[in-house]
Amino acid sequence: MRFEGLDLNLLIALDAILEERSVMGASRRLHLSQPAMSAAIGRLRQYFNDEIFTISQRKLWPTPLAQSLEKPTRDILLRIRSNLISPPKFDPESSERRFRLVVSDYASIVLMHAVMKRVYLTAPRVGLEILAFSDRVEDQLQRGEVDFVVIPSTSLIDGHPSQHLFADEFCCVAWSGSRQIGRSISLRRYLQVGHITAQLGPIRGLSFDERALAQLGHRRRIEVIAPNFTAMAAMVIGTDRIATMHHRLAAIFARNFPLKLLRVPVRFPAFRESLQWPASFHMDPALMWLREIITGVAAEVERTPAAKMRIG
Missing domain, CATH: 3.40.190.10 (Periplasmic binding protein-like II)
Incomplete structure (x- = not known):
């Protein structure tokens, strides 16, 4: 598909290269051959009349123009995914969607174990992938690579909606x-x-x-x-x-x-745990459904004294 002469598939290639900083990494991410990825770089250079990347120490380094394109490209792809590709309705009973959440082991036990059980009862085919914290969590959220992050309120990431879950001593x-x-x-x-x-x-x-x-x-x-x-x-x-x-x-x-x-x-x-999700997917029906379950369980956790806490 082209828009004013630009093959929109090149935006996907540009986003992958900006993230991976290597032809090999970007090709693996998009399941393309390295020659195909190299050809995409060539077409990007031709369209923008810019080198886009220079090579130093076997890494690709973006030019100033490429750096200026990084955020707009990411925003465009996220909006396409959330507004055009994602289904407008969500049926928990039949859905096989897999949600990806970044959660500490603390929140996994105190909160997510009960969430998992409740999800299973209402949506038995839905999957939950619990990811550990890493130094990429902000980028994962920005890119829409994760659906939710359960994070201390003191560490909330700017630019994304959030909601208080519960407090602890x-x-x-x-x-x-x-x-x-x-x-x-x-x-x-x-x-x-x-x-x-x-x-x-x-x-x-x-x-x-x-x-x-x-x-x-x-x-x-x-x-x-x-x-x-x-x-x-x-x-x-x-x-x-x-x-x-x-x-x-x-x-x-x-x-x-x-x-x-x-x-x-x-x-x-006091320690306060919060829920955060990508701004681009704020109105995603599936995320709204899971968000309601998570906040509902969190409200129960908040009402339960620490001495009476149980797993699940």
């Missing part, structure tokens, strides 16, 4: 057999003992409790960095270390593992 988790840690812990002891913290995604950054402590002028001893919140809880078992965790998740673990929960000797701000 924090507590300390320790092994129930530890003789060094009793049923309560002072601030001095809290700062002395070894801590286990979590790293979500490939880039290590300050966790919520580290930031709060730093603002108060305190510093704790981090001895273990776990890959997620679930591992944090398991890793304190058999040690005299502690972990600072979301209270709802910790209460669930304490019923299934030899753990004890202690009040945090520092006043941390």
